[in-house]
Structures are given as structure tokens and as C-alpha cells.
Amino acid sequence: MPDDLVQGTLEMLVLKTLALQPMHGYGIALRLEQVSHGVFRINPGSLLPALSRLERAGRIKAEWRATENNRRACYYQLTSRGRKAFEEERAQWDRQISAIARILEA
Amino acid sequence: MLSNLIAGLRALFRRNRRNDEIASELDSFFQASIDDKLRRGLSREQALCAARAEIGSAETVRLKVWSAGWEATAESLLQDLRFAVRQLRKNPGFAATAILVLTLGMGAAVAIFSFVDAALIRPLPYAQPSRLAIVYESNSLGPHFHLSYFDFLDYQQRNTVFTSLEAFGHYGFMLTTPDGPQPVHGTSVTAGFFRTLGVTPVLGRDFRANDDQAAAPYVVLISYAAWQRRFGGRNDVLGKTVTLDGKVTSIIGVLPPSFHFAPAEPSEFWGTERPDGGCEKVRGCHNLIGLARLRSGVGFAAAVADMERIGVQLAQQYPNDDHGRGATMDPLVDAVFGNIRPILLMLLCGAALLLLIAAVNVSSLLLVRTERRRREMAVRGALGASRSRLVCQFLTEGVALAGFAAVLGLGVAFAVIRLVLGLIPKDILDTMPYLRTSGLNTHAFAFTGLVALIAALIFSLLPALRVSHADLRDGLQEGSRGASGTVWRRFGSNLVIAELAMAMILLVGAGLLGKSFYRLLHVDTGLNADGLATLDVAGTIKSGAAPQWISFERRLHAELTALPGVRSVAIASEAPLGDGDGSSNFVIVGRPPVDHNEVIIRDVAASYFSTIQARLVRGRYFADDEDQSRQRVVVVNRQLAKVFFPGEDPIGKQIFMEGDPKTAMLIVGIVDNIQEGQPDAAPQGAMYRPRNQNPDDPRDGFTVLLRTGQSEDSILGAAASALHTADPTLAVFNPGTMMEKLYDSPSAALHRASAWLVGSFAALALLLSVVGLYGVIAYSVSQRTREIGVRMALGAQRSTVYRMILREAGGLAVAGIVLGLAGSLAAATLLGKLLFQVRAWDVTTLAAVSVVLALAALVASFLPARRAASVDPTEALHAE
Numbered sequence: 001m002p003d004d005l006v007q008g009t010l011e012m013l014v015l016k017t018l019a020l021q022p023m024h025g026y027g028i029a030l031r032l033e034q035v036s037h038g039v040f041r042i043n044p045g046s047l048l049p050a051l052s053r054l055e056r057a058g059r060i061k062a063e064w065r066a067t068e069n070n071r072r073a074c075y076y077q078l079t080s081r082g083r084k085a086f087e088e089e090r091a092q093w094d095r096q097i098s099a100i101a102r103i104l105e106a
Numbered sequence: 107m108l109s110n111l112i113a114g115l116r117a118l119f120r121r122n123r124r125n126d127e128i129a130s131e132l133d134s135f136f137q138a139s140i141d142d143k144l145r146r147g148l149s150r151e152q153a154l155c156a157a158r159a160e161i162g163s164a165e166t167v168r169l170k171v172w173s174a175g176w177e178a179t180a181e182s183l184l185q186d187l188r189f190a191v192r193q194l195r196k197n198p199g200f201a202a203t204a205i206l207v208l209t210l211g212m213g214a215a216v217a218i219f220s221f222v223d224a225a226l227i228r229p230l231p232y233a234q235p236s237r238l239a240i241v242y243e244s245n246s247l248g249p250h251f252h253l254s255y256f257d258f259l260d261y262q263q264r265n266t267v268f269t270s271l272e273a274f275g276h277y278g279f280m281l282t283t284p285d286g287p288q289p290v291h292g293t294s295v296t297a298g299f300f301r302t303l304g305v306t307p308v309l310g311r312d313f314r315a316n317d318d319q320a321a322a323p324y325v326v327l328i329s330y331a332a333w334q335r336r337f338g339g340r341n342d343v344l345g346k347t348v349t350l351d352g353k354v355t356s357i358i359g360v361l362p363p364s365f366h367f368a369p370a371e372p373s374e375f376w377g378t379e380r381p382d383g384g385c386e387k388v389r390g391c392h393n394l395i396g397l398a399r400l401r402s403g404v405g406f407a408a409a410v411a412d413m414e415r416i417g418v419q420l421a422q423q424y425p426n427d428d429h430g431r432g433a434t435m436d437p438l439v440d441a442v443f444g445n446i447r448p449i450l451l452m453l454l455c456g457a458a459l460l461l462l463i464a465a466v467n468v469s470s471l472l473l474v475r476t477e478r479r480r481r482e483m484a485v486r487g488a489l490g491a492s493r494s495r496l497v498c499q500f501l502t503e504g505v506a507l508a509g510f511a512a513v514l515g516l517g518v519a520f521a522v523i524r525l526v527l528g529l530i531p532k533d534i535l536d537t538m539p540y541l542r543t544s545g546l547n548t549h550a551f552a553f554t555g556l557v558a559l560i561a562a563l564i565f566s567l568l569p570a571l572r573v574s575h576a577d578l579r580d581g582l583q584e585g586s587r588g589a590s591g592t593v594w595r596r597f598g599s600n601l602v603i604a605e606l607a608m609a610m611i612l613l614v615g616a617g618l619l620g621k622s623f624y625r626l627l628h629v630d631t632g633l634n635a636d637g638l639a640t641l642d643v644a645g646t647i648k649s650g651a652a653p654q655w656i657s658f659e660r661r662l663h664a665e666l667t668a669l670p671g672v673r674s675v676a677i678a679s680e681a682p683l684g685d686g687d688g689s690s691n692f693v694i695v696g697r698p699p700v701d702h703n704e705v706i707i708r709d710v711a712a713s714y715f716s717t718i719q720a721r722l723v724r725g726r727y728f729a730d731d732e733d734q735s736r737q738r739v740v741v742v743n744r745q746l747a748k749v750f751f752p753g754e755d756p757i758g759k760q761i762f763m764e765g766d767p768k769t770a771m772l773i774v775g776i777v778d779n780i781q782e783g784q785p786d787a788a789p790q791g792a793m794y795r796p797r798n799q800n801p802d803d804p805r806d807g808f809t810v811l812l813r814t815g816q817s818e819d820s821i822l823g824a825a826a827s828a829l830h831t832a833d834p835t836l837a838v839f840n841p842g843t844m845m846e847k848l849y850d851s852p853s854a855a856l857h858r859a860s861a862w863l864v865g866s867f868a869a870l871a872l873l874l875s876v877v878g879l880y881g882v883i884a885y886s887v888s889q890r891t892r893e894i895g896v897r898m899a900l901g902a903q904r905s906t907v908y909r910m911i912l913r914e915a916g917g918l919a920v921a922g923i924v925l926g927l928a929g930s931l932a933a934a935t936l937l938g939k940l941l942f943q944v945r946a947w948d949v950t951t952l953a954a955v956s957v958v959l960a961l962a963a964l965v966a967s968f969l970p971a972r973r974a975a976s977v978d979p980t981e982a983l984h985a986e
Contacts, residue, residue: 045166
């Protein structure tokens, strides 16, 4: 993961990823890597603390389940609070990005 | 928020489980990564390798996940705390001393604070207590005397400054019980009394406006305690009847548990003050105190002015009764707390001084310890501990120290509170009901927390400041002596001087209070209290007229005199060392009435003076056969003779009571002043009239005084049963001895409690400051071992070394004592009001305290001096 991916951003990306369906940790990392075309490579040293923080904040719920490969993994699922938080963060992000873009283009 | 807290706590308390969770999460990540890589066609080895590289150190991940929650910070604090506790345990001597010293200091401070809180901080349990005032009448004897019922009514109707003015009389009732009449504490109040206070009963109803009229049926409110004790707290108490003073009275309500009214405590029964009482029909009969609530917007001074205006009107309108009288007013808070406030403030100052000494002592111990830990700090600094980390360590140690001391201090405070409440006799405690609410409540806990916080700050900042960066480097150099030792010695010396000075102040305070207490107990009461027992007696049924009363008292006298062990017996209207009440105006025959002619009146049996062993100054006492058929006689005391007959002989002069010019009395004797009021009251004019010439209805009550050669208690029981046998309708109560009256009088009790408290504070302070002095001198000796070795190697005698060390200690002690003397004089001046027959500048006390302190300082410095003198020069020089 690039150093400049700020903490809050990673959490937002995780929430976005989980908005589609519940996933386990590696699945989230893989999906972020794929969707970003390899730009964001998230290692567990960043991902797991972020997941722990999100869980503490009640934005995601964790549950141990069997994977498609018949292993056990912890699946994370968005809670309604998490969904709301994601919407808010996304709106704020959009505002900031467009503001930055306007400044850069001016 | 809450789930976060719970999850954090769970992680803290089940660390292994949390770690397992993280590990299995990581493992599943690892496995998923391998599976993914295998799926992409990597070999097993390659996949394993790549996955490991991706994850990195499992321990790092674990730590990162772990530190995502708040519990990580908490854990590091806990670690520090554990280390701090370990540090304290490693050095049990230091820890025990520091914690003990602090515990005592904090315990004393918290205990005294809880009394101050109960009496001066917590508001009285009334609506807007600052708007309430107590109304008295003044007369020539002073400002605080009772009002008569008629005067009260006039003040009530004519004033323009109160929303209400009510009256109360605190005389108790005679309760009829199956075991005969029993006196109970009670107060009669006018109907609006509780509405004026803003107090409503918890059960039943308040008095209605007409409940205090002559035609109304008798009703009574009872205190919460009486409800619990006498009626088992049952709800059916309402409507029950009790017989009070022979009147069947219905209970209509129960007062709240928090209610108390100190000017009329203790009171179990609150009856109605009605116009049909005997005293209530006479304007000259004063038995009431007023309670007023100021109209909003009216200042206290304006209210006083209005009352004085009415007082002048009444004196003009009723010159016979109200001549020389007027109204006075005190805020209710002053009436309740007036005499205890200065004592409490003094005690608070004493406790604060003690706490300060304790803190200084512990600080100096800590500083010595910091000096010893310089190397540890230097090593830790060199190994990379940041300065803030080191300061944090000191902080946790300070918090641990203060925390332990605070917890233990609360225990000590609890014990001290119980002890002090035990020091005050129950009768007196009953008159200070608010003190019973003192205890370890939220205020006390908050105060403890605050003191502990300040202490923790001092204890952590002091060493932290001493360990600066430059010092850290110095600390590593082997055996560095540097300037730090001298700096500490100078600083420590100043602390010890301050400690000695504060100890001196406390010792002087204790000395003055102790001396004052001694003077109080040994005040000349004008009687011989040893072997004198007293009993209060009251008739409960109507029993004929004056001749019967006289013969009845003669019969009692004879039966009591016949008891074994009784040497003599006297009946009197009131015993000495009481409240000093019961006074009237008198006029000297042939002279115009003068102002300020009110003196104490006692009607006593002929045997009275010999029984109490009063001292006759001149003339004679009266005899038993001087009754109403003979010339009226009277004995006056020396004070009366001095004030009203200056430079002439009162014997042979005639006087009469104001308003009764026909019964002139011949002064036949002068008796030395007998203390009628509290032991610390100023002498007052008093006259003693023969009871047989001024007979009194037994229902008005009288006191029996018994002189015995054996223990007073042994005859009290026999006397009580003899009285019961003589007349079963008699109520006999308050058995006691004159010694008890002297030792347990309110003023003696307050004196004793404060002398004891300040005395123990002073003893502790002396101990602490002497230990502090010892510490400084011992440290100084240990620092100067080499110097002393050199001196001795160069030929200094042991005696010279002794002298050198003792001179150092002596300098500190003298500085402390001189500073303490100045402080004591200031403190003693503030104490002045509380002292009895002792001046603030009491030279003997000051000298004695100085000597005690100097001796203690000598003892404290003798040990280190001896150690210094026994230094072996060769060893001292080798050691370096």
C-alpha cells in the first residue's frame, strides 16, 4: 500500500468494497488491488487494524464462516451505520476532490 | 461508544483470546493468499514465499491491530503503574513512610473538611436559608433574650419587613407513658413556623393557621427520628394521640429525615405555641424566640431598623414590662453556626498546616530518592527513553503514591470523624444536629480527589524538574558529586525550616487551647463540684397552693437527707453551671429605678449554700424557718454588690422586684460569685431568695442537689426512687453530677474537642518535622563523609565533628523556631476569640513550645551527628 493513502481513505475504500457483499480480509485486499489495477496493494499490517477500528466503531460486523475453499475465514459485513457513514464520507470526499480539482485547474 | 468500551475492556482482560483472534484472522488471510496464488499457477513453495513476503512480520501486524483500540494506551499506563508499584515495593521503607505520612495528613484534612462541609458549606435544609433570621429581645444583660408572647404578637403585626414572623419555645413536654410521666424533648411553635422555614412534612400535614389558637384541639408534628423510634415508622401514626403536658394531642404529621432546627434541638415533638399558657398571658413573662423570613428586597439592616423602631414603641407603650428592652436580630445561619464557625475554621487551618507538612516531608523524601535514582534515569535516557517517557514514569509514581494515600486517608478520615463525634457529649451533639450529617459523602470524596490530584502533581513534577538533561549526563559519571548535592541540601534545609515553623504554630495553638481548656475546668465556680449530684424534678399534677408546696418540699428534703451516704440536700429553682437564664429587674428601696438592673434570680432552700459549699463573704445565709410570715430576706452575690452598691455595704439595704414594691427584701448576706452560667461566662449579678418565702408550684420543676462523701452515681439511683416513693406522680430526670456539668458543659466540650484535635495535629506535626530534620541532617552527613574523613585525618577531634553537625542542625532549628514564633503570634491572635483566660501572647506557652521543639531537634540531629563522629577517616577516604 502506498504510504500516502491516508487512514480514513483506506477505511472508506473498505466500506465501499463491503457495500457490494460480505468479504473476508484477503478478499477485500484482492478486490482493492484488482479494481485499482494494482495501484493499491494493501498488506494485512494496514488492513487488519483498519478492519479492527471499523468493527469497534460499529460500521462493520465480523462473522466466522466457511470459504469457497472450505477454509474458515472471518467475513466482514456492512452495518446500517456503516452504510450511512460511507455515504457521508463519500459525499465529503466528492466535495473535497472537486474543490481540489477546481483549485488545480484555476 | 459503549460497545467500544466493552470491546476494549474485553481485550484488556482477555488478552490471550484477543491475541488468538488476531492470529487466526491473520492465518486465514495467509491461507487465502496462498490459495489465491496457487490458483494463479504458482508452485506451492513460491506461493508460500510470496504470501509470507506480503504479510511481513506477524508480530508487527499483531501489535498494529492491538494498538488500533484505546486499550493500548491504557495498557502502557498500566505498565507504568505496575512499574511504579514495583518501585515502591522495592523500597518498602520509603513507600511505607511516604504513604503513612500522607495518609495521616490527608485523613486529618478530609475529616475536618467533612465537618466544615456539614456546618459551613452545605446549605441548611430550608427554602432560601439566607433570608431567615432569628429575633430576640435585648435587655440590660445582653442582646439575646426571650420575647414575651404579647411582644411577639406586636412585632408580628407591626413589622413591615417580614413575609412572616413566627415564634418558638424550646422547653420540652411531659409525656404520659405507662411507666409514669417522662420528660421528652420538644418545642412549641406558632402555626406558620414550618411554612416560614419552607419545610413540608413527609407524612401527614403541616399546622393550619388556626391550630395554634386557644380553642383548637391539640395537635403535634413529630420528628422523623421520633417516628422511627417511638412509632416504628408505621404509617398509622397519623391520628394517633399522645398525652403531652397532660393534654391529649393528635399526631398530624412527620417531619422530613433531613430536617433539623439547631436553635430548638433536640426536639422529638413539635407542638403548638398557644395564647392560653400561663406565661403567654403576661407581657413580662419571656419565653419565646422569633423566627422571621425577610420580605424580598428588604436588606438585613433595614429589617433590624424596623424591629428597633417597634421596640422603642413598645418600651414607651408598656414601660412596666418593656422598659430597657428592644429587639435584636441575627441571620439564622449565624444563630446556628455562630459559635462553631471560628473553631471549625481554626481546625481547618490546623489540618491544612498538617497536610502541608506531610506533603513537604514526602517531597523531601522523594527528592532524596531522586538523587539516588539519577543513575537509573541516566541509563534509561542513554538507552533511548524520551524525556517525556521519564517524566511520565515519575507522574505515575506520584499518582500511585497519592492514590494509595488517598484511599487509606479516607479510612483515617472515617475513624477521625467517629472519634470527634465521640469526643462531643451526646447532649451537645444533639444541639448541633448538622454535624451528624458529616461523613464520607460526595463532597468529601471530591475534596480527597482534589487533594490527591494536587499531591500527585507536586510529587511527580518535583523529581521530574530535578532530572534535567544536563543532569542525565552527569548522572552517568561514576561517583559524581557535582553541585546537585549542595542544591538539594539547600532546598531541603529550607523545607525543613518551613516544616519546623509550621509545627511550631500548631504546637503553640495546641498549647494555648490546652491551657485555656485547663483554665476552663479549673475556673472558680464558687462551689465545690466534687461530690455534688443533681436531679431535675417536676410535678405532673396540680397540687394545692403555696403552703402545701412548702411542706411538700420539706418532706422531700427530710426523706432525701435520710438516705445513706447523703450528707446534705438542697432544693433550688435551678442548678449552677446551667444556661445562666432566669433573670429579672430589681429596684433598691429609696432610689429611683435605673437601667440595666436585671440580675439572675434563684429561689433556693436554706440548706443550699452549705450543700454546694459556697463561700460567704459577709453577713449570713437565711434559715429554714424564714418563711412568708417573717421579714423578707435575700442574699446577693459579690458581683451584684460591686455593681449596684459600689463603695457601700449592701447588708441592711432593702430591694424589691420591679413591679412588686410592696414586698421589699432585706439584704442579709453577700455570697462569693457562684457560676450560674457556662464556665466561661463573665460573672453576673445574682440574688438568692428563700424558697419558703417564694414558693413555687412543683409543676414548674425544681432541682435537687445532693452532697455526698461517696461516688455521686451511687446515691443518684436511691434518690430517684426515694422521690418516686414520696410521690409517684413526680417526673425525675437528668440525673447527673456537678463534675459532669463542668466537664461536659457545651463550652468545655468544644474546648476539649478542639484542644484534642489541634493537640494531635501538633503531635503529628512535631513528629513529621523532626523526621524531616533528621532526614536532612542524615543526608548532609552522608554527603560530607569524605569531607569529615579529611577533617579527621587532618586532626579534627570527634567532639569538633559533633559540634559541626549539631551546629548545622541547630541553625535550622533556630531558624524554624524564630519563623514559627512570628507565625504563632499571628495565628494566636486569630485564635484569641476561642481562648479563655489565656492571652495570645502567652509567654510560658511560647517558651515551653520553643524548648520542646529545640529538644526534639537536638534528639533528631544527635543520631546523624554520632554517625558523623564515628566516621573512620581511612575508610572515608578509601571509599572514593
